Amino acid sequence: MDRTMTTAKSCMIKPAWTPVTIGLMVLGFVAFWPLGLAMLAYILWGDRFEGMLRDAKDQWRGSPLKGAFEQMNTTAYARTGNVAFDDYRERELKRLEEERxxxxxxxxxxxxxxxxxxxxxxxxxxxxxxxNRGRSTGDEATPL
Known part of the structure; x- marks a missing residue:
């Protein structure tokens, strides 16, 4: 099992200036320039992507915005547990949609x-x- 994993990893394109990565970058620029730009970014910073992703996740975990986004997502249309209120809210939302x-x-x-x-x-x-056009052409047509 470890041997197949090692073989699979050795087949991956490494983020370095190799003929394969340079060729892929040039082909990317020829085909569609954002692909070439993405390949260039991978060559330059590809070895740091995993660390950057981990750092971004760590920052998001401690971010006050995370709690705000989670609260908005859970409370937007979530049931409150009070059946009467939930029914009232659904009726009002339906009425507002009809008014709209x-x-x-x-x-x-x-x-x-x-x-x-x-x-x-x-x-x-x-x-x-x-x-007016008919009148002006008619006036010019009659001699004085």
């Missing part, structure tokens, strides 16, 4: 109304332009 849907419908209707109003105003301006 009504408001969205009214907004769409108002947008349609404004669009029609603009179209009517544009049509009126166009008709006025055509009437």
């Amino acid at each position: 849907a009504k408001l969205d419908t009214m907004r769409a209707e108002f947008d349609d109304f404004l669009r029609e109003l603009r179209r009517a105003r544009d049509q009126e301006e166009f008709d006025r332009f055509m009437a």
Whole structure:
């Protein structure tokens, strides 16, 4: 078992300046530049990735933000244990969603109304332009 694990580890690409890693970096830049950039980062800092990941996890464990995020995730839609309150909250959320849907419908209707109003105003301006154009060409056509 240890022998297969050692063999598998020896087949991995090491983060160093070897012909294989340089070739992969160049191919990455040719294919899609972020891939080449990722390979370059792996060559330069790949041996430190594991330590950086461990340090980040340690910092997150002691972070006050972790508790805030966990509290938001657990309390957002979690049941409180009080059935009456949970039912009330679900009814109110459903009512608010229905109100939101009504408001969205009214907004769409108002947008349609404004669009029609603009179209009517544009049509009126166009008709006025055509009437003035016809008058001005008609005046020029009659000799003095």
